[in-house]
Every structure is written in C-alpha cells, then in structure tokens.
Amino acid sequence: MKKLFSYRMACILALLIIVLAACGEKSQEDVVAQLQKNVEDMSGYKAVAEMSMNTGQEEQKFNIDVWYKEGDYYRVALENGSEQNESQIILKNDDGVFVLTPALDKSFKFQTEWPDNSSQPYLYQSLINDVMKDSEAQFETTDTHYIFRTKTNYQSNSNLPFQEIHFDKKSYVPTMVRVLDKDNNALVEVSFSNFDMDPAFEDDDFSMEKNMGSRDADTTTSAEAEGDDAETEELAVYYPLYTAGSEVLEKREVTMDNGKRVILTYDGEKNFTLVEERNQTAPVSATPQEVQGEIVNLGHAIAALSSNAIEWSYNGVDFKLASDELTQEEMIQVAQSVQGQAAK
Secondary structure, eight states: OHHHHHHHHHHHHHHHHHHHHHHHSOOHHHHHHHHHHHHHHOOEEEEEEEEEEOSSSSOEEEEEEEEEETTTEEEEEEEETTSTTOOEEEEEETTEEEEEEGGGTEEEEEOSOTTTTSOOTTOHHHHHHHHHHOTTOEEEEOSSEEEEEEEOOOTTOTTOOEEEEEEETTTOOEEEEEEEOTTOOEEEEEEEEEEESSOOOOTTTTOHHHHHTOSOTTOOOHHHHHTTHHHHSOOOEEEOSOOTTEEEEEEEEEEETTEEEEEEEEEESSOEEEEEEEOOOOOTTSOOEEEOSEEEEOSSSEEEEOSSEEEEEETTEEEEEEOSSSOHHHHHHHHHHGGGEEEO
C-alpha cells in the first residue's frame, strides 16, 4: 500500500513539475503577442539609454533620452559626451519631423516618414516591428530575458543587416540592442538604464519652441563666446580619412562677410566635393531649413541624406558633401570619417 502511495505521489509531483515548467516558459509566439499588445495598449513612454557606435574611425558614445506620446509624438535627445554643445534632438509633432541643435539655434525640417522608414535601435515600436516582420527571427530565453535575432531595415546602410534585441521577461521592455554586421560584430550597441511605461508629459514637451529653448541660459557657442573675433578666426579644415579611392585635387578658400568657406574637390575613382563653413547662429524664431532627405546618425552628428548629398554640423562647422558618383553608403562612410583629423 505504501509503495502504491509513494508511486502515485511521485507521478503527481512529476506532473506538477511538467505543468509548472510549461506555465513558466513562454513560446516565441506568446512573447511576440505580448510585445504587440504592449505597443497597442501603451499611451507613451520615456527611456534613458547609452549608445555606442563603431561605424566610423573611432568609437562614439551618446546619452539618449527617448520620449514617445500617443498620437505619433517623438522626442529623441542625443548628447555626445565627448563634445560640448553638440547635443541634438530629433522631434516629431503635428508640424513634421525636425532635427534641432539648440546650442547653435539651428533647425532642419525633414520631408521623411521617420521613424517608420527604417530600423531605430532606441525606439520600442521600431524594435517590435522588426521582430514581427521577420518570419525567420531567431528566439531564445535566459533566466531574465527573451532574446530575438532579427533582420534590420537600414535602407542607406546594408553593412548592418542583423540585430540582437534583449527584452526583460517581466516588463517586456528592451534592455539591450546590438546591431551587427555581416560577420556578427556589434557595430552599434544601445543599453537601456531606465524605461518608464507610465510617464507624465507637459502640453508643450513636443513643441519646437520649447525644445529649441532647452539649452542652458549660460551655454554659448564658441562663436558667441569669442564675439567678433570668431568671424576672423581661421577655419580649421577637416579632411575625411575614407575617400573612396579619391584624392584632394583642389582646396579653395572663399572669403565671406562672416568668415571663410573652404571647398575641397576630390578626384579619382569617384569624384566628390566637400564644403566646410563655420556655422553662424540664427534666431530661435527663424524658419527651419527644409531638407529633402533622410535622417542619418553619423556617430558624431545627425545628418541629412539625399540622393546625391549629405549635410551636417559638427564642432562649430557646417559640412556639405555632394557627389553624383558616390553611393549613399559611400557618402555616409566619407562623412563618418571627416571628424577623424583636422588641420589649420
């Protein structure tokens, strides 16, 4: 009798272990369904992350604050810790998509479908959308995370075809994203330190006026700090380390009312022109410059990419790279390498 009782108890315990194990471990389909539900139910979120990029000549690190509010409102503030006054904000509101540089009082308005037109490693909806779109996504679990390996959608950069996304098992929010090259090297890594799914927003948090005025009252650009002397200061010329097989054919300086403009002409396998000019601050109320192009993160700056040109601001200088021969990927590579060296 005791043996029969013991046998029955052993069977019951074994069955309980199987049931508990089954209840505790969700399938890939279960996790995807919960992620989709999170996106459908949420009214907004605030996230804090650090992003490191190894897509250029040297590693770049950004501190990122992401705000999203239901109704397609976004605010992504990127601060380059190694450079002063180089913070930029990607803003989407009822008036469109903007890239703001508050310290320079500069703003660009983009004709773009951002953020839906490509993968965004720091946006919750974009990550989940990539998971849902990839029917061949790989899935694994750890004690604390659900991990997906998916394809990416970077239309202007085929060098980043995959990503690995870590979602917290309890909250289903991302904790880490690693964007990989074809050899599985992590060229971009986003590490989330905080994720608030029930945030509070002010009515004007997504207005351009408030975000353009977000710089500290004591913060000044180098040109402002130096006063009139900045207009006569010699322009430091930046040369790209990657030139797609071309060499400098001509360096031409043009004297302007408020400084100098340098035009570098490259000749070789693929010709291109790089124009550099010390940027001038404009009134906050100035109309944003309209850009027909896409938003691209160079690692050291946010750029506007069109079919045959890319333009950006860095370290107090405005850059424009134009070419009818470089591909968009090559233009990005050249632009990423421009911050590598500078010479008077």
